[in-house]
Amino acid sequence: MGALTTKDLRETMRERLVAADLEYAELTWPTVLAHRPLADGARCSCGRRQCPEPGAHPISPDWRDEATADPEAVAARRQRRPDAGILLATGLGVDVLDAPAMAGASVLDDLERKTGRPMAPVAVREDRYLFFVDSRRVEAGEAGGVAPSVSRGRMRVRRDPFTVLWHAAGSYVLLPPSLTPDGGRVFWLRRPAEEPRPDPLVLVDALVAASTRLGGAGEAGR
16 A cells, blocks of 8 residues: 555545534534634644634624534535634533643543543643533623733633633634644544533643642753
């Protein structure tokens, strides 16, 4: 068997995107299509010279209204944009806690040992862990014991390099198997399952504590 060509790799990726579209529709997760990073990783298919989110933002400016889990609508837009990434529109049943990988891995291991069962769903994007939780209204000061600043639905529970983000209403998160600017892709560490998702407040407290601990260790080691 010969080496895979660029065309073969593109077709394989397109098949994965179609399969993922169907999976998310079955989960009733509202999704929208995302621009994709170009070959050098620094540029985005949106064409902006200094795009702040290459390959990780919606194609349509009306994405909030267009987010859907309808299988026919999802299939139709995929035909128009076969190479586009997939974004979850958060705050419509599912929120995402977005944490540094070291903190995320530590919390995942700890909670799974305590409960004796896998925690799902959890995805990995570059150096971030993405924990999918049920949407929940959070009062100011409730999450992580601090008053979060809210920007496009992303509650900044911490404000340093070890930031934990809460993607809620008005935000979005890149889903597997979308490509990332570093040449990799978003992937599932724990796939969506039937088990109840973790309590977001318990989880965010654990992530903030781990981020604080690991952030302090990083500063001490400099």
